[in-house]
Amino acid sequence: DAKTTQPPSMDCAEGRAANLPCNHSTISGNEYVYWYRQIHSQGPQYIIHGLKNNETNEMASLIITEDRKSSTLILPHATLRDTAVYYCIVRVAIAGGYQKVTFGTGTKLQVIP
Amino acid sequence: DAGVTQSPTHLIKTRGQQVTLRCSPKSGHDTVSWYQQALGQGPQFIFQYYEEEERQRGNFPDRFSGHQFPNYSSELNVNALLLGDSALYLCASSYLAGGPSTQYFGPGTRLTVL
Numbered sequence: 001d002a003k004t005t006q007p008p009s010m011d012c013a014e015g016r017a018a019n020l021p022c023n024h025s026t027i028s029g030n031e032y033v034y035w036y037r038q039i040h041s042q043g044p045q046y047i048i049h050g051l052k053n054n055e056t057n058e059m060a061s062l063i064i065t066e067d068r069k070s071s072t073l074i075l076p077h078a079t080l081r082d083t084a085v086y087y088c089i090v091r092v093a094i095a096g097g098y099q100k101v102t103f104g105t106g107t108k109l110q111v112i113p
Numbered sequence: 114d115a116g117v118t119q120s121p122t123h124l125i126k127t128r129g130q131q132v133t134l135r136c137s138p139k140s141g142h143d144t145v146s147w148y149q150q151a152l153g154q155g156p157q158f159i160f161q162y163y164e165e166e167e168r169q170r171g172n173f174p175d176r177f178s179g180h181q182f183p184n185y186s187s188e189l190n191v192n193a194l195l196l197g198d199s200a201l202y203l204c205a206s207s208y209l210a211g212g213p214s215t216q217y218f219g220p221g222t223r224l225t226v227l
Contacts, residue, residue: 034215036218041201041221041223042220042221043117043203043205043218043219043220043221044156044203044205044218045218046215046216046217046218049215087155101146101158101216102158103148103155103156103157104155105153105154105155106155
């Protein structure tokens with residue numbers, strides 16, 4: 001599995017955009033970038049995923065660089081409820097989901113009032 | 114639409130005992146994965162079940178075993194518990210398909226070994 005590198009922590013002012021970077025320089029052509037977040041002691045929550053195009057949903061936007069070696073998760077208007085640990089992972093989309101998933105230690109995002 | 118459910122929510126055991134944790138996948142999902150998350154760490158992959166068989170396994174000893182039932186629900190069994198097995202155990206489900214198989218996680222079971 002390709003490894004990911006994320007900053008251990010970040011702060012963001014409430015109402016501002018939170019931009020969380022992720023480096024995945026060894027990503028393979030068939031590996032997707034997934035983002036999850038985990039609020040204290042709860043199960044990880046799926047946010048968004050993408051292969052090479054930028055993606056947007058109701059929660060966030062995902063910007064993937066052209067060479068796919070890095071990506072940025074954008075929370076457009078951070079709220080206090082967005083305070084969580086954010087995990088960036090890469091995984092192959094194959095039938096049956098047989099690929100194991102490797103999580104790093106993530107980025108702890110603190111949204112400040 | 115019920116999401117992934119796990120039981121129990123909390124569990125306290127002593128060293129040497131055995132424990133069984135349970136997971137019901139999200140409606141329409143047929144694949145279940147189990148993860149162990151120690152305090153301050155990211156989730157670590159234990160194993161994945163599909164069609165009632167273990168398909169992938171992480172770096173966990175044979176004390177960790179599992180089962181998947183015909184209704185796709187799953188159990189995680191841990192024998193001869195050690196203090197180091199204290200962790201949050203997470204279950205995630207996904208659907209067998211040709212495209213991205215997004216995993217959805219349950220709330221977890223907090224296991225404390227004394």
